[in-house]
Amino acid sequence: MLEEKFVQLIAGEAGVRPEQVHSVVDLLGGGATIPFIARYRKDATGNLDETKLEIISDRRDYYASLADRRASILSTLVKQEQLTDELRQAIENCVDKTTLEDLYLPFKKAKRTKATVAREKGLTPLADFIWAQDSSGQSVEEFAATFVRPEKAVLSVAEAIEGASHILAELVSTDIDARRLVRDRMLKQGAITAHPTKNCEGKVTKFEAYYQFSEPVEKIPSHRYLAVHRGVREGFLRMELAVDDATLISELTSRWLKSPDSAFAAVIRAIVEDAYNRLLRPSIENEVIAVVAERADEEAIRVFRENARNLLLSAPAGAISVIGVDPGMKTGCKLAVVDNTGAFIESATIFPSPPQNDVEGAEAVLMALMAKYNVQAIAIGNGTGSREVSRFVKQTLAKIPSTGAFWVFVNEAGASIYSASKLAREEFPHLDVTIRGAISIARRLQDPLAELVKIEPRHIGVGQYQHDVNQRSLRDGLHRSVVSCVNAVGVELNTASVQLLNYVSGVHADIAKNIVEWRMQHGGFKNRQQLMDVSGIGPKVFEQCAGFLRVANGENVLDSTSIHPEAYPVVERIAESLGLAPRELVDKPESLDGIDLSAFATESIGRLALGDIHNELLKRGRDPRTEFKIPKFLEGVDSVQDLEEGMEIEGVVTNVTDFGAFVDIGVHQDGLVHLSELANRFVQDPRDVVKVGEIVKVKVIKVDKALPRISLSIKALLPPPEPRHAHPHPRRHRPASGETRQAPQTAGGASDAAAPREGTGQQRPPRRDRPQRQEGGGGGEDARSRRPRPDQRPAAQADGDRRPQGQRPRRREKEQDAALRGAVRSGGKQHHQTGDKSRTFGDGGGLLNTQLADQLAALKNKLGG
Numbered sequence: 001m002l003e004e005k006f007v008q009l010i011a012g013e014a015g016v017r018p019e020q021v022h023s024v025v026d027l028l029g030g031g032a033t034i035p036f037i038a039r040y041r042k043d044a045t046g047n048l049d050e051t052k053l054e055i056i057s058d059r060r061d062y063y064a065s066l067a068d069r070r071a072s073i074l075s076t077l078v079k080q081e082q083l084t085d086e087l088r089q090a091i092e093n094c095v096d097k098t099t100l101e102d103l104y105l106p107f108k109k110a111k112r113t114k115a116t117v118a119r120e121k122g123l124t125p126l127a128d129f130i131w132a133q134d135s136s137g138q139s140v141e142e143f144a145a146t147f148v149r150p151e152k153a154v155l156s157v158a159e160a161i162e163g164a165s166h167i168l169a170e171l172v173s174t175d176i177d178a179r180r181l182v183r184d185r186m187l188k189q190g191a192i193t194a195h196p197t198k199n200c201e202g203k204v205t206k207f208e209a210y211y212q213f214s215e216p217v218e219k220i221p222s223h224r225y226l227a228v229h230r231g232v233r234e235g236f237l238r239m240e241l242a243v244d245d246a247t248l249i250s251e252l253t254s255r256w257l258k259s260p261d262s263a264f265a266a267v268i269r270a271i272v273e274d275a276y277n278r279l280l281r282p283s284i285e286n287e288v289i290a291v292v293a294e295r296a297d298e299e300a301i302r303v304f305r306e307n308a309r310n311l312l313l314s315a316p317a318g319a320i321s322v323i324g325v326d327p328g329m330k331t332g333c334k335l336a337v338v339d340n341t342g343a344f345i346e347s348a349t350i351f352p353s354p355p356q357n358d359v360e361g362a363e364a365v366l367m368a369l370m371a372k373y374n375v376q377a378i379a380i381g382n383g384t385g386s387r388e389v390s391r392f393v394k395q396t397l398a399k400i401p402s403t404g405a406f407w408v409f410v411n412e413a414g415a416s417i418y419s420a421s422k423l424a425r426e427e428f429p430h431l432d433v434t435i436r437g438a439i440s441i442a443r444r445l446q447d448p449l450a451e452l453v454k455i456e457p458r459h460i461g462v463g464q465y466q467h468d469v470n471q472r473s474l475r476d477g478l479h480r481s482v483v484s485c486v487n488a489v490g491v492e493l494n495t496a497s498v499q500l501l502n503y504v505s506g507v508h509a510d511i512a513k514n515i516v517e518w519r520m521q522h523g524g525f526k527n528r529q530q531l532m533d534v535s536g537i538g539p540k541v542f543e544q545c546a547g548f549l550r551v552a553n554g555e556n557v558l559d560s561t562s563i564h565p566e567a568y569p570v571v572e573r574i575a576e577s578l579g580l581a582p583r584e585l586v587d588k589p590e591s592l593d594g595i596d597l598s599a600f601a602t603e604s605i606g607r608l609a610l611g612d613i614h615n616e617l618l619k620r621g622r623d624p625r626t627e628f629k630i631p632k633f634l635e636g637v638d639s640v641q642d643l644e645e646g647m648e649i650e651g652v653v654t655n656v657t658d659f660g661a662f663v664d665i666g667v668h669q670d671g672l673v674h675l676s677e678l679a680n681r682f683v684q685d686p687r688d689v690v691k692v693g694e695i696v697k698v699k700v701i702k703v704d705k706a707l708p709r710i711s712l713s714i715k716a717l718l719p720p721p722e723p724r725h726a727h728p729h730p731r732r733h734r735p736a737s738g739e740t741r742q743a744p745q746t747a748g749g750a751s752d753a754a755a756p757r758e759g760t761g762q763q764r765p766p767r768r769d770r771p772q773r774q775e776g777g778g779g780g781e782d783a784r785s786r787r788p789r790p791d792q793r794p795a796a797q798a799d800g801d802r803r804p805q806g807q808r809p810r811r812r813e814k815e816q817d818a819a820l821r822g823a824v825r826s827g828g829k830q831h832h833q834t835g836d837k838s839r840t841f842g843d844g845g846g847l848l849n850t851q852l853a854d855q856l857a858a859l860k861n862k863l864g865g
Contacts, residue, residue: 006063009095014055020046024056033505034480035487036544040564043606050484066097073104082107098183098287099176106174115170118163121152127164130271131171131256133264140267161267168271173279178252182280186288190217190243194228200236207231214242217292222299223658225292226465233468241285249276297469304474305481307462307656307692311411312485314448314693315628320376323369324442325393326415326434327385329353335366336438337373341495342446344428345373347435352392353385363396376405379445381412381437387668391638406630408445409664411654413461415440418454423499448693449489449625454499457482462655462692486548488624490562493531493549494524506544511536527555528565550621557583561616570605571613589618631695633666640669640708647700648717653690661690663698663712671710673698678714680721690714 002025011018023044027037034053037045045053070091077083087103094100118127126147130140137143140161147160154160172178194213196203210228231237253272257265319340326334332349339345348369350362369375378393380386386409393407418424419436428436443451457478458466466474486503493515501512514535519525528546531537537545547564554560558568568582574597575585585591597610605613616622631650637643651665661678662670678689690696702711
C-alpha cells in the first residue's frame with residue numbers, strides 16, 4: 001500500500017488528482033497494464049492517457065523503492081544502536097533517495113579511510129578538542145603533543161594534528177547540510193566544461209568545437225551533453241564541473257569556525273578545505289554529473305521513442321503483392337516476391353548496375369515476376385546502390401504502365417539484423433541472408449508495425465545518441481512504445497506472428513507461442529472466448545488481452561472490434577432497445593443517432609467507456625494509422641546533381657532531431673530542414689511540426705553538389721504570417737550620473753555584466769577524465785549566477801535567426817551543433833554499430849543560416865566529408 005504522502009507527491013508531479021493516483025495504483029497493483037488501463041478503465045482514472053499513466057507508474061515504483069530502502073536503513077541503525085528519535089523522524093519524513101542516503105552516510109560502514117586509521121590510533125579526543133575550539137585552555141600543539149605515541153605510529157605533533165584533521169574532514173563531508181549546499185550550488189550555478197585531452201591539444205579532431213566548451217548545468221541541452229560525453233569516452237575530451245570553489249569553501253568554513261581570530265582558525269580552515277577538495281566536491285560532482293546524464297538520457301530516449309512510434313505507426317500499404325528489393329552492386333540486387341498476406345513466394349537476383357550492367361536481363365526478370373504474381377508495388381531498400389536500382393525500376397515500370405504498379409523507397413534500417421537473426425533463420429532456413437532482407441523490406445511496405453516488431457527497436461535507426469544513453473532505460477522505453485503502438489492498432493488473432501502477439505497487453509513470449517500453436521492445431525480462432533482454452537491464459541490474462549485481439553469473420557461480430565468482451569452485455573442491451581441484433585447494430589451504425597447511452601451505464605461501464613463503444617460501433621475496426629500515400633518525387637530528379645535551388649518537391653521525413661528534420665526527396669541523400677525553416681513561427685521542438693514517416697512538401701533553398709549537402713525549407717512554401725501591428729520603439733532609459741548602464745542580454749537571458757570575472761572563484765578542479773556514467777535526479781535556477789567565465793562565454797548569435805529574444809542560440813552553440821551533426825551523426829549519418837548498412841543523410845541549414853551551413857561544410861571537409 002503506497003503511503004498517502006507519496007500519493008500526494010505523485011499527484012503533484014503528474015498534474016492529476018490524488019484520487020486518480022489511488023485508482024491507477026490499485027489497478028497496477030492488480031496486474032493491469034498501461035494500455036489496458038488507458039483504453040478500458042477511463043472511467044476509473046478520469047480518462048488519463050498513457051503518458052500520465054507512465055509517470056504515475058514510474059513514480060509509484062520510485063517511492064516503493066524509497067520505502068524499502070528506508071526500512072532497510074532503519075533496521076540497520078537499530079541493530080547498530082545508533083537510531084535516535086530525531087534521526088528516525090528525519091528518515092521517516094524523507095521523500096527522496098538522495099537525502100535519505102545523506103542521512104545514512106555518517107553511519108554507513110565504509111572501506112578503510114584515513115579517518116578510520118586515525119581513530120584506530122586513538123586520535124578522536126584530539127579531533128573533539130580541535131572541533132570544540134576552546135581557546136581558554138591548551139593550544140592545539142600542546143594538546144596534540146600528548147598523543148605522540150610511537151607504538152601507535154604517531155611520531156610527531158604534526159602527525160597527530162593531521163590524523164585528527166582527517167577525522168574532522170570526514171565529519172564535514174558527511175554533514176547533510178554541507179552536502180545539500182554544495183549540491184544545490186553545483187546544480188544551480190555550476191557549468192559543464194570540456195577541454196581537449198593532452199594527446200589532442202592543438203590537434204584538429206572531430207570534437208574540436210568542444211575544446212573550450214562551457215554550458216550551465218541547469219541549461220545544457222541533451223544532445224550537447226551527450227556529444228561531450230562521447231568525446232570523453234573516445235578519449236578526445238576531458239569533462240569537468242566548474243563552480244565557485246573559493247566561495248563554497250568560505251561558506252562551509254563559516255559554518256564551523258567559531259571565531260576568525262581564534263588560535264584554531266587556521267587548522268579549521270585547513271580541515272574544511274581538505275574535506276571539500278578531497279571528499280565533498282568529488283562526491284557531489286559525481287552526483288551532479290549523474291543528474292545531468294540522466295536528464296540528457298531521458299530527453300534523448302524521449303526523442304527516440306517519439307520517432308520510433310511515428311515510424312511504427314507509418315501508414316501500411318495493406319494487403320497487396322510486393323517485390324522487395326535489397327540493392328547491391330557487385331553481388332546483384334536480390335528480389336523477393338511476397339503475396340498479399342506477406343507469404344514468401346519466389347526470389348531472383350538481377351544485375352542492372354555496374355559492373356555487369358545487364359539491364360535487359362534484369363528487366364526481363366522483373367517484368368516476368370510482376371506478370372506472374374500480379375505484383376502491385378516494388379519496395380526498394382534505401383541502402384547502398386538504391387539510387388541506381390530506383391532509376392532502373394522507374395524505367396521498367398514506364399514500359400508497362402497498364403500494371404498500375406508503383407515503386408517506393410523503404411527504410412531498411414535493421415533489415416540486415418533481422419535477416420541474420422535466429423527468427424529469420426527459423427522462418428527461412430534455406431534462404432540467403434540478402435533474400436531474407438528483401439522479404440523484410442517488402443513486408444515493411446505492407447505493414448511496417450508487424451514487420452518492425454521482429455527486430456530490437458533500437459536498431460530501427462530513428463534515434464539520437466541511442467548508443468550513448470543508458471541502454472536499459474532505452475530498451476525499457478522503446479518496449480513501452482512498441483507495446484503502445486501494437487495495442488493502439490490491435491492484432492488479428494488468426495494471422496499475427498509470435499513477435500507481434502508478444503507485445504499485446506497481458507501476453508508474454510510463452511503465451512504468444514501457445515496462441516500460435518493452438519491456432520495451428522485447431523485451424524484458427526472462431527471467437528475471443530476460445531483464448532481461455534490456450535495454455536497460460538486465465539481470467540486475468542484474458543481480461544488484459546482480449547480487447548486488443550481481433551477475430552475477423554468470426555462467430556461474433558463484436559470480436560472484430562475493439563469493444564472488450566466485458567462490455568458485450570451492454571452492447572446487446574443497446575441493440576435490444578433498438579430492436580436489433582448486435583450484428584445488425586454494427587452493420588447499421590446510423591441507428592445509434594440520437595440514442596442516450598447513459599441509460600446503459602453499469603458499475604464497470606461508465607460514460608467514457610460508453611463513448612468509446614459508440615465510436616467503435618460507428619466505425620468498426622478503425623485503424624489509427626494514416627492513409628498510405630506515395631510521395632511524388634520530381635521526374636528527372638534522381639541525384640543531388642539534378643537538384644537546383646528553388647525546386648519544390650515532396651519527400652518523406654526520415655529522422656527528426658533537436659536541430660531539424662531530415663527528408664528523403666528521392667535523390668539518395670536526405671536534405672535537412674533546419675529548425676528555423678520548419679515553420680513561419682518560432683519552433684521549440686521540431687517534433688511539434690513534423691514526424692517520422694510524414695510526407696511533406698519542401699523547397700530546395702541551397703544545394704552543395706560537391707559535398708553533397710541539401711538544405712530544404714517547409715516555411716518557404718507556407719503563406720506568410722499575418723503582419724503584426726506596429727508599435728513605437730520604446731525610448732531607451734539613459735542612466736543618470738553614477739548609475740550603471742545595464743549590459744545587453746545574451747542567449748541565456750542573463751546580462752554580460754552579471755558574469756563572474758576572472759579570479760572571482762569559478763575554479764577548475766584538478767584534471768581528470770570522466771568516462772564513467774552514473775544516474776540521478778535534476779534541478780536549477782538563477783540565470784545570473786550560472787554564467788560561465790568571460791573567457792568561456794560564447795558570443796551571441798548573428799541576427800539571422802528569428803527566435804524570440806533570450807532564446808537565440810549562441811555562435812559557440814551553433815558551432816558545437818555543427819560538430820555534433822558531422823562528428824556525432826545523430827541525424828546526419830546513421831552508423832549502426834551492429835553491422836547494419838548505413839544510410840547517409842545530408843546536412844545543411846536554411847536561408848537564414850548560411851553561416852551555419854558554411855561552418856558545417858568546413859567541418860565536414862576537416863572530417864574527410
